[in-house]
Amino acid sequence: MLATTLKPLPIEASRIRLAVRSLQPQLVAWRRNLHQRPELAFNETLTSAFIVQKLTEWGIEYQAEVAGTGVVATIQGGRPGQVFAIRADMDALPIQEANEVPYKSQHEGKMHACGHDGHVAIALGAAYYLSQRAEQLPGIIKFIFQPAEEGPGGAKPMIEAGALKNPDVDAIIGLHLWNNMPLGSIGVRSGALMAAVELFDLTIQGKGGHGALPHQTVDSIVVASQIVTALQTIVARNVDPVKSAVVTVASFHAGKANNVIADSAHLTGTIRYFDPTFTDFFETRFHQIVGGICQAHGATYHLDYHKLYPPVINDEAIANLVRSVAEDVLETPLGVVPECQTMGGEDMSFFLQEVPGCYFFLGSANVDKGLAYPHHHPRFDFDETALGMGVEMFIRCVERFFNIEL
Structure with a gap:
């Protein structure tokens, strides 16, 4: 499936994609593990423990219990430089899942009906890849695993707890799996993305x-x-x-x-x-x-x-960086949706008020597989091929930000 929606790359540029493909089964396993154990706002203890377990296995420094259940991981590069952050939200919704799948929610009345389980898996995949190549980084990567996006909001408490400090973040990105767009597309724009x-x-x-x-x-x-x-x-x-x-x-x-x-x-x-x-x-x-x-x-x-x-306002320079990566990676005509907007809201907006950054949508719907139910629907699910695409996008955004090859 990846080959049908991603551009063929020169041999020297395909190393990331090959590594991500080999990681794909793990991404799916992580996502399904999280999907079976959804937790509501500021109660994401199992989710945080899972994240911490993986970070510990990979030798990545982290701070747990940030603003309650949040986790901030730090990958120190081989030489000093700027600080680039990647944010992933991790809470679920008070919805009874109607899907009959092996990884169906085991928590009564709770469901990952918005893709946050996928966001965590994607961020973990990027963290794993980058941790293996830390010496090549001319700077620092922070991973912010945030609680309570669905309300009352975990971004602001994490900022107040110092998630963007020590070291201070210079730029931040995040993504949202988006069943309003087909698999193999990315929605990105500068300025207002969400309301x-x-x-x-x-x-x-x-x-x-x-x-x-x-x-x-x-x-x-x-x-x-x-x-x-x-x-x-x-x-x-x-x-x-x-x-x-x-x-x-x-x-x-x-x-x-x-x-x-x-x-x-x-x-x-x-x-x-x-x-x-x-x-x-x-x-x-x-x-x-x-x-x-x-x-x-x-x-x-x-x-x-x-x-x-507040509204999600993307910085023009970082949005252009994400767009340029997407244009290099994705096949047309799916490709980049440049003026994608929604009246939906997101507390990624608080991070973007503090530092330049970009939030973007990663198309995850697959009508042929019946994976096109809208967000917050009891039968919401997405094409897990999008997990690998998200990891590749994050890694290539890091490459372009630091102007290196990983």
Whole structure:
């Protein structure tokens, strides 16, 4: 399968690919081991122990229990130089797996439904390869195995715990296996790749009463319904049409009986955008719109507005480095998807706020094998050929960053 999606390389440049092919069975075994033992945010103890076991076997220095369950590994090069980091998230989701495969989740109600098991396997594969050639490195490689990407977010706690320090990281990359693109493709762009994630939890407090006597009430459902409609005007009338943003009301709960006007209504949802200048804008408009409508109807409100992750903004120089590697490695027409974007969010954004870097998508879907279910679906799975591709991408990005051959 690798040969059908990767470019043939000159003999002198094919050594990495041959080494990765020989490593492929191990990559699959590691990924499946992790897939069977998924763990939720900040509880990735088995996952961390597995990572530490492999690092110890290979003689790679590491620090465990970073921000709880995180692991930071360091490969010292043969001579001093810059510090290049590779990040992999490792948490699973609270989903019951519906796949009937030998490596099905053994943890009830938990599943690697987003590919993080693959991310860990890919980073371990790159760490193994690079550790065998440490003397050739004119610098240092850091591997950051991060908990809790699915929420509440492990990147920021790891940064606060010093994951990017001692030695200080000069550049960072990471990848996401991506079932929205076919195997053998890579999505990379400079600038905004993924959106900011903001969440709201809104309660409208009215005055309940009899359904036949509405004049005695403040109908929370009527007030909340107007708010749902009005919130859509934020994007439609306050955001420049050439920019992208989304306001989604995802749940609306009110009332229990058909002859009772509900005294309160509860709305939840999410806001997404790419432009960092919107950081405070949506929260401000929420209060203005909700407050105005509530005042007009004699209702009150409580808004819990949470800025979860900022947008993922790739550095132009590092994105160009990743793109150039992908163009050298991948066959066309699959190849590189240059303007790939999604309103999905990722806390890789916090790392990219601290140091120049690039996050990119590695196509992992294979429709012919039935491996094309979307992320967070109970039947999510991916073509494991992508594991070797990810390892090769990481290694070649290291080569190009340091301008060496490994």
